[in-house]
Amino acid sequence: MRSENERQGGGAEGAGPEQLALIRETVRKAKVPKAKPRTWRGAALAKELPVARVVVNKGVLHLDQFFDYAVPEELDADAQPGVRVRVRFGAGSRNVRDGRREGGGLIDGFLVERRAESDYSGPLAALAGVVSPERVLSAEMLSLARAVADRYAGSLADVLQLAVPPRNARAESKPSPEPPPPPPPAPPEPGTWERYQQGPAFLRALGTGGAPRAVWTALPGPHWAAEIARAVGATLASGRGALVVVPDGRSAGRVDAALTALLGEGRHALLTAESGPERRYRQWLAVRRGAVRAVVGTRAAMFAPVENPGLVVVWEDGDSSHSDDNAPFPHVREVLELRAAHDKCGFLLGSTSCTVEAAQLVESGWASPLVADRTVVRAAAPLVRTVGDGELARDEAARAARLPSLAWKAVREGLKSGPVLVQVPRRGYAPRLACARCRTPARCGKCAGPLEAPDERELTCAWCGTAESDWRCAQCGANRLRAQIVGARRTAEELGRAFPAVPVRTSGRDHILDSVPGQPALVVSTPGAEPVAEGGYAAALLLDGWAMLSRPDIRAGEEALRRWISASSLVRGQEEGGTVVVVAEPTLRPVQALVRWDPVGHALRELAERAELNFPPVSRMAEAIGRPEAVEAFLKAAQLPPEAQVLGPVPLPVPDPGRPRRPGDPPVGERWERALVRVPPGSGAALAAALKAAQASRLARGGGDPVRLRIDPPDIG
Numbered sequence: 001m002r003s004e005n006e007r008q009g010g011g012a013e014g015a016g017p018e019q020l021a022l023i024r025e026t027v028r029k030a031k032v033p034k035a036k037p038r039t040w041r042g043a044a045l046a047k048e049l050p051v052a053r054v055v056v057n058k059g060v061l062h063l064d065q066f067f068d069y070a071v072p073e074e075l076d077a078d079a080q081p082g083v084r085v086r087v088r089f090g091a092g093s094r095n096v097r098d099g100r101r102e103g104g105g106l107i108d109g110f111l112v113e114r115r116a117e118s119d120y121s122g123p124l125a126a127l128a129g130v131v132s133p134e135r136v137l138s139a140e141m142l143s144l145a146r147a148v149a150d151r152y153a154g155s156l157a158d159v160l161q162l163a164v165p166p167r168n169a170r171a172e173s174k175p176s177p178e179p180p181p182p183p184p185p186a187p188p189e190p191g192t193w194e195r196y197q198q199g200p201a202f203l204r205a206l207g208t209g210g211a212p213r214a215v216w217t218a219l220p221g222p223h224w225a226a227e228i229a230r231a232v233g234a235t236l237a238s239g240r241g242a243l244v245v246v247p248d249g250r251s252a253g254r255v256d257a258a259l260t261a262l263l264g265e266g267r268h269a270l271l272t273a274e275s276g277p278e279r280r281y282r283q284w285l286a287v288r289r290g291a292v293r294a295v296v297g298t299r300a301a302m303f304a305p306v307e308n309p310g311l312v313v314v315w316e317d318g319d320s321s322h323s324d325d326n327a328p329f330p331h332v333r334e335v336l337e338l339r340a341a342h343d344k345c346g347f348l349l350g351s352t353s354c355t356v357e358a359a360q361l362v363e364s365g366w367a368s369p370l371v372a373d374r375t376v377v378r379a380a381a382p383l384v385r386t387v388g389d390g391e392l393a394r395d396e397a398a399r400a401a402r403l404p405s406l407a408w409k410a411v412r413e414g415l416k417s418g419p420v421l422v423q424v425p426r427r428g429y430a431p432r433l434a435c436a437r438c439r440t441p442a443r444c445g446k447c448a449g450p451l452e453a454p455d456e457r458e459l460t461c462a463w464c465g466t467a468e469s470d471w472r473c474a475q476c477g478a479n480r481l482r483a484q485i486v487g488a489r490r491t492a493e494e495l496g497r498a499f500p501a502v503p504v505r506t507s508g509r510d511h512i513l514d515s516v517p518g519q520p521a522l523v524v525s526t527p528g529a530e531p532v533a534e535g536g537y538a539a540a541l542l543l544d545g546w547a548m549l550s551r552p553d554i555r556a557g558e559e560a561l562r563r564w565i566s567a568s569s570l571v572r573g574q575e576e577g578g579t580v581v582v583v584a585e586p587t588l589r590p591v592q593a594l595v596r597w598d599p600v601g602h603a604l605r606e607l608a609e610r611a612e613l614n615f616p617p618v619s620r621m622a623e624a625i626g627r628p629e630a631v632e633a634f635l636k637a638a639q640l641p642p643e644a645q646v647l648g649p650v651p652l653p654v655p656d657p658g659r660p661r662r663p664g665d666p667p668v669g670e671r672w673e674r675a676l677v678r679v680p681p682g683s684g685a686a687l688a689a690a691l692k693a694a695q696a697s698r699l700a701r702g703g704g705d706p707v708r709l710r711i712d713p714p715d716i717g
Helices: 002-008 017-029 139-151 156-163 169-173 191-195 199-207 224-237 249-263 277-288 299-303 332-343 356-363 374-380 389-394 396-401 405-415 488-498 545-549 556-568 589-596 599-613 628-637 684-701
Strands: 051-056 067-070 084-089 105-115 129-132 213-217 241-245 269-271 294-297 309-315 346-351 368-370 383-387 420-423 432-435 481-485 504-507 522-525 539-542 579-583 620-626 645-651 673-679 707-711
Touching: 051 084, 051 156, 067 084, 139 156, 139 299, 139 332, 139 684, 156 299, 169 277, 191 199, 191 224, 199 224, 199 346, 213 356, 224 241, 224 249, 224 294, 224 309, 224 346, 241 299, 241 332, 249 294, 269 277, 294 299, 299 332, 309 332, 332 346, 346 356, 356 599, 383 405, 383 589, 405 420, 405 539, 405 579, 420 556, 488 522, 539 556, 545 556, 556 589, 556 599, 579 589, 589 599, 620 628, 620 684, 628 645, 628 673, 628 684, 628 707, 673 684, 684 707
Parallel strands: 213 346, 213 368, 241 294, 241 309, 269 294, 309 346, 383 579, 420 522, 420 539, 504 522, 539 579
Antiparallel strands: 051 067, 051 105, 084 105, 084 129, 432 481, 620 673, 620 707, 645 673
8 A cells, every 4th residue: 555655646745736725625624523612601500519619729828719610510420529620710800701700721720619609799610621530639638738738828729739649641540459358457466666665555556546646766776667567557457547658768668568568468558759650649549549548658648648547657757858848848747747636646756866846746745755765775776986086186097097096996897797887978079178288178260169079080169060170279379188078989989998808889869779788898878878788787987977067057966966876776786796986076965865875865955955045846937038128028017926026137148150059049149038937836827827918918919029938947047
């Protein structure tokens, strides 16, 4: 056929002008079925409940309300509460025909309620269409989203964007698997929960339908994932669901494996970004349809529609991954607290460390402590030794190679029985450099940004990327450099030269290892990227502790201790010879807490100091960021609670043109300011409502520079 057509000159390419004109005329006159009119002009409305209440996908605060639409009879069956719909929005009241509003742009939304009549007295526009009959938004999830929006001074539409994943038609068209048979009514054995004073009682309460709330300080070692799995198993045995939220995909994989080993396949869903949009949406639908009653996932899973939840779990609440970067910036810990209160279910906040917010939950009586006896803690934790400034000054090895003699000894001894972990605060070769003679920081000649050596050859600017081939110190004229903060690659190189017969592996942002074998090796890692070693590490070095403690942030000590304990928890216990060496001043509070392995005591002391200073979490705080005149006008217009205290405004650092822009940074070349608003306990809801009302009023008037609001900012300096 192909050769015959070619011989006849068939097809559009070989057609003459008369034939092409005939084809066009035929296509023009063809009676192609027209699309349904999106206005449904003249169409009959549903006989029962002809009004649909819709939340439109407009995150602006002055539109944070429900809108009523007419339901055409043809859409009556599919237009049920919880489905995705398309509506016309923004037509105004002037474009009315036959008693029905028309015009406006098409926009997505969720149908939340069917009503017999509308509170709006004017003409209604009709639903443009139902995207899918799948009911993805339940009444319980809508109530939770409303509570989260009110707490964070945000809009319901923004929260729903975080709560309901984007639709995937292929996943939606496939049925979910049949629910597995119910688990045995008897909860699993406590197992390693026996090590905690109230551990077995906590599991019994979950297994009998109770709703205990606990802040769990987990013992070091690999058992935390299996312990979470047993708590989930006890909850499922009571006929209820469970939700576990962890900070990253690696942690989710460990809990996933522990749940599969305990309960078998098909009894839980894994919701992580690594799954991909189709598989993740398919798993989410299985939860929404009731085929799966247990969920493990990362941050977005905090809104997972678990049926009849009996337990919500957050692991490592101090990890920055739990704080969402999208408006209204909710935190997993706070959302799960709201879920526990709304659903009257159990709550478990677990970590090997302890945040100030977790300590406050215990101090306020909202949750109970779940800890092990001190003798058990001492046996499970490694021996921690410190190297301070005095020892470094007297140590020839430390001056020559940055690693003190105690660290070299710990590495040598550890390599006799297994791998050794080395934690370095920064990645790269030598992230920050200074003059070797006068210690003046090395700066770029073009933009004055800090110079760094991401590899061992090229010297480049960290802000503008310009290569610096002929650098000389502006103060003394010397041309030799030294590292201020030595990165992971440089540390790996130094250790490789010192121990040439031992393999050296690195784990960082560009390449994160999940696990390493139990054979002798040096594992150099940045904080948070430490792989798990089979059988545990024989020793660990925590280098450059001052770099973590000297950050200009109120949470610097708490965060440094959390990073250190997280890495040290991968080391074998003291009874097995596990040793940790931390290079930091031993008199500092976080270092002392690490030596005693007392994160709870450190958090309680931090909480007491913040109470004296009226700092979060004892008080509630919000930040307003924008141009100086915009922030000033916003604060004047806001009807703040009488007890509110405004701190600032203070100017924010002006970002350099060549430096990568971080979320929340002002535009390049602009000068922005930040003001903090603080209220005492009990006034947080009033503060959020006042700020939300002021922001909605500004947006409704239009014009003016934007002001970014954030309730409970994680970084207040």
